[in-house]
Amino acid sequence: MPPDVEITEAELVERFPYVRMDHDTKHLYRGWLARELRLNRCRDCGFWHHPPKPVCPRCWSSAVEPTPVSGRGSVHLLTWLHQGPPAPDVDYAAGPHPVASVELAEQAGLRFTTTVVDCPRERLEIGLAVELHWIERFGAPFPVFRPAEG
Ligand SMILES: [Zn+2]
Structure with missing residues (x-):
């Protein structure tokens, strides 16, 4: 570490x-x-x-x-929020905001829930392979996922 x-x-x-x-x-x-x-x-x-x-x-x-954790996993559950509390990178007017529970590669049932970035809405679905990525939210690092490369 x-x-x-x-x-x-x-x-x-x-x-x-x-x-x-x-x-x-x-x-x-x-x-x-x-x-x-x-x-x-x-x-x-x-x-x-x-x-x-x-x-x-x-x-x-x-x-x-x-x-x-390795940061590798796949989308296990997916919810589209149409409204909710304000956050710096969330614009509900631009479209629903994805919230995904990602099952991590380390262990079956080990899941972390956050959002997915850098992914067109039509590509984001249950089972999609994703990797950990970091954005800034409220002035501090915030863990998100994006589609895995390759
Ligand atoms: Zn134990």
Whole structure:
């Protein structure tokens, strides 16, 4: 992992005022600042889970560790939002905004929900191979997906 941006927990909260930050989720957002998607993985049994919890949901070990994912996956669920809260890169007037739950390559059932960019609407569908990409939202890195190359 690249070194973390050296900021205090108070500064971390200030960088992400729109999320629920606590001791279980803070590692996720520190990863965002380093442009790494770090999901919890159990050191005892290897099981991944998201959203972050303090205990492995499979073996109940508390040895869970934020671990970078490859960023490869495929669209598992897809929703088109026609209205919603304002965001810097979202223009509902230009068309519905996609929200995708992406199943990550690391493990069946390990999913991360965000939007998909750089993809024409007619190409975006369940099963599409995607890769992790980063945009800026509210002045901080924000993980999204785009169609996988090749
Ligand atoms: Zn475990």
